[in-house]
Amino acid sequence: MRQLPPQSDPSFGFSNSPFGECCIAFSNDGICALTFPENHEGAYLDLENRFPETDFQQNDKGAERLANQIFEKGENPTLNPIGSDFQQSIWKALQRIPAGETTTYALIAEAIGRPKAVRAVGTAIGANPIAYLIPCHRVIRSDGGLGGFRWGLDCKKKMLEWEKK
DNA sequence: ATAAAGGCCACCC
DNA sequence: GGGTGGCCTTTAT
Numbered sequence: 001m002r003q004l005p006p007q008s009d010p011s012f013g014f015s016n017s018p019f020g021e022c023c024i025a026f027s028n029d030g031i032c033a034l035t036f037p038e039n040h041e042g043a044y045l046d047l048e049n050r051f052p053e054t055d056f057q058q059n060d061k062g063a064e065r066l067a068n069q070i071f072e073k074g075e076n077p078t079l080n081p082i083g084s085d086f087q088q089s090i091w092k093a094l095q096r097i098p099a100g101e102t103t104t105y106a107l108i109a110e111a112i113g114r115p116k117a118v119r120a121v122g123t124a125i126g127a128n129p130i131a132y133l134i135p136c137h138r139v140i141r142s143d144g145g146l147g148g149f150r151w152g153l154d155c156k157k158k159m160l161e162w163e164k165k
Numbered sequence: 166a167t168a169a170a171g172g173c174c175a176c177c178c
Numbered sequence: 179g180g181g182t183g184g185c186c187t188t189t190a191t
Contacts (some may be wrong), residue, residue: 015169026177077177082168103171105174106173109173118173118174119171119173119174120173121172121173122171122172122173123170123172125172126171126172127172133166136172139172140172141172141173141174142175143173143174143175144172146172147173148171148172148173149172150172153172156172
């Protein structure tokens with residue numbers, strides 16, 4: 001099930017964060033992407049790739065305001081992640097992991113009632129469009145390994161450190 | 166319609 | 179430590 005792309009006033013912008021520069025894409029429907037790209041070029045490509053039909057207007061002020069809300073005040077703005085049903089169910093499960101805790105890919109698979117879909121869970125988590133707010137960094141391997149991270153394992157490590165009481 | 170590629174896991178050596 | 183086979187979804191032929 002493919003949902004509508006962001007329509008009402010789609011915007012994006014760059015801002016600082018505790019984990020390096022981030023790119024936030026948002027519309028009146030909520031945040032549809034939060035990434036930690038290596039450079040601006042990569043961020044554009046990523047957006048274009050995810051939302052080929054959407055024409056985002058640059059708005060760094062808006063992005064900064066959101067980043068401040070998220071990383072300084074610890075608020076949780078409205079999210080609007082686009083993805084299949086399977087992905088949605090997993091991203092929802094991720095949001096139930098409390099800050100400072102971790103779980104495993106296998107446990108998530110179990111939580112959504114698809115204990116055998118572990119591999120697919122990994123792929124779906126990798127497709128998470130909204131880093132940090134959908135806390136894919138809190139998922140590690142069953143054998144204790146860190147697992148992967150779309151924007152580099154260092155970033156994953158930093159986030160986990162940051163959340164440690 | 167089919168193939169190939171994944172942020173995995175359990176099991177073996 | 180490393181390799182293998184099975185599992186399931188998504189994306190690209």
